[in-house]
Amino acid sequence: MTERFTFTLQATDGKARRGEITMPRGTVRTPAFMPVGTAGTVKAMYLDQVRDLGSDIILGNVYHLMLRPGAERVARLGGLHEFARWPHPILTDSGGFQVMSLAALRKLDERGVTFKSHIDGTEYELTPERSIEIQHLLDSDIQMQLDECIRLPAERAEIERAMELSLRWAERSAKAFGDQPGKAMFGIVQGGDVPDLRIRSAERLAAMDLKGYSIGGLAVGEPQAVMLKTLEETLPVLPEHKPRYLMGVGTPDDLLQSVARGIDMFDCVMPTRAGRHGLAYSCFGKINLRNARHADDHRPLDEASACPAARDYSRAYLHHLVRCNEALGGMLLTWINLAYYQDLMAGMRAAIEAGRFADFKAETEAGWARGDI
Numbered sequence: 001m002t003e004r005f006t007f008t009l010q011a012t013d014g015k016a017r018r019g020e021i022t023m024p025r026g027t028v029r030t031p032a033f034m035p036v037g038t039a040g041t042v043k044a045m046y047l048d049q050v051r052d053l054g055s056d057i058i059l060g061n062v063y064h065l066m067l068r069p070g071a072e073r074v075a076r077l078g079g080l081h082e083f084a085r086w087p088h089p090i091l092t093d094s095g096g097f098q099v100m101s102l103a104a105l106r107k108l109d110e111r112g113v114t115f116k117s118h119i120d121g122t123e124y125e126l127t128p129e130r131s132i133e134i135q136h137l138l139d140s141d142i143q144m145q146l147d148e149c150i151r152l153p154a155e156r157a158e159i160e161r162a163m164e165l166s167l168r169w170a171e172r173s174a175k176a177f178g179d180q181p182g183k184a185m186f187g188i189v190q191g192g193d194v195p196d197l198r199i200r201s202a203e204r205l206a207a208m209d210l211k212g213y214s215i216g217g218l219a220v221g222e223p224q225a226v227m228l229k230t231l232e233e234t235l236p237v238l239p240e241h242k243p244r245y246l247m248g249v250g251t252p253d254d255l256l257q258s259v260a261r262g263i264d265m266f267d268c269v270m271p272t273r274a275g276r277h278g279l280a281y282s283c284f285g286k287i288n289l290r291n292a293r294h295a296d297d298h299r300p301l302d303e304a305s306a307c308p309a310a311r312d313y314s315r316a317y318l319h320h321l322v323r324c325n326e327a328l329g330g331m332l333l334t335w336i337n338l339a340y341y342q343d344l345m346a347g348m349r350a351a352i353e354a355g356r357f358a359d360f361k362a363e364t365e366a367g368w369a370r371g372d373i
């Protein structure tokens with residue numbers, strides 16, 4: 001049991017990194033995929049299943065939890081870990097991104113962002129200080145600064161304004177966070193797709209000597225090539241011995257390409273959301289179980305998978321459940337997708353340890369290219 005928050009780099013293979021984040025609630029093996037548990041639940045899953053798939057950490061979110069059931073209520077009920085019965089690490093996002101994408105009627109200024117709840121129209125204000133306070137009330141282990149994420153494409157002036165505001169909010173968030181032993185607050189690098197702004201943001205955050213760094217402002221409509229080029233420009237400016245978290249990313253290919261460039265942590269709604277829409281991620285690539293070609297296919301999705309949903313059920317049955325919009329369809333496909341994402345991360349971790357990441361990457365890409373047999 002450790003009272004401190006530490007990151008240890010255990011191996012590297014090219015720019016790919018194998019490490020471990022230790023904190024009082026447990027250890028996170030990196031590269032890590034963090035299932036999104038927005039409102040204290042990973043949709044369509046039991047958290048025991050999420051754990052059994054190899055998830056060391058899940059995500060929560062200020063925006064959703066402050067609206068419902070409310071941060072003070074969660075604190076009264078013992079914090080998010082007690083509330084959701086997840087005793088392992090939780091990372092929370094600061095809510096800014098969700099405000100800009102979900103809330104109605106919002107105003108953003110130096111103080112923070114005011115918005116009306118998309119649930120009942122109640123007005124709220126989210127400042128760097130209030131966001132950190134909410135994350136503290138949730139008893140979050142890894143907390144995010146409040147930031148402003150710009151959609152791309154955007155004008156340089158707009159990107160620069162939001163990046164400079166996010167830097168001022170990083171200072172205020174760090175001051176509000178103070179010194180919480182065993183916990184961490186990550187800064188979030190902004191700067192859009194403008195190299196000199198990205199470098200300025202990363203340098204100023206690196207100077208703050210934070211416990212970890214998120215790469216924000218990506219997966220917001222830009223092509224994958226732009227995202228990867230931005231990583232190549234930004235990562236060398238960040239300290240090697242601190243974790244790097246690429247926010248909101250991504251597809252299995254995004255994960256493979258980003259680990260190859262030095263990313264340690266990811267979160268994305270893709271595997272859970274796609275599962276609810278009948279889409280499976282696998283070693284053969286994407287498979288849409290709504291497609292009629294599966295109607296008579298008695299084969300399981302992937303007989304080599306350790307996940308019962310991928311190994312034991314026929315494609316015909318999965319197709320049937322999806323076509324009938326049965327709850328079990330979304331449950332089984334979410335299970336299949338999270339299992340595949342965690343298997344992919346475990347494969348990358350083992351490959352980096354063995355110094356064969358390039359081979360693993362090529363084998364994985366070949367499997368996707370071969371497609372569904």
Ligand SMILES: Nc1nc2c(CCNCC3CCCC3)c3[nH]c(NCCc4ccccc4)nc3cc2c(=O)[nH]1
Nearest residue numbers: 036038060061093097149216217218219247248269270
């Ligand atoms: N603070 C902050 N958060 C960002 C997020 C949210 C990360 N997940 C939060 C979880 C907490 C609760 C909800 C999610 C992002 N998500 C994306 N892309 C998602 C792209 C996507 C959209 C739909 C499907 C799949 C991918 N880019 C992001 C950039 C930022 C950012 O700069 N700052």
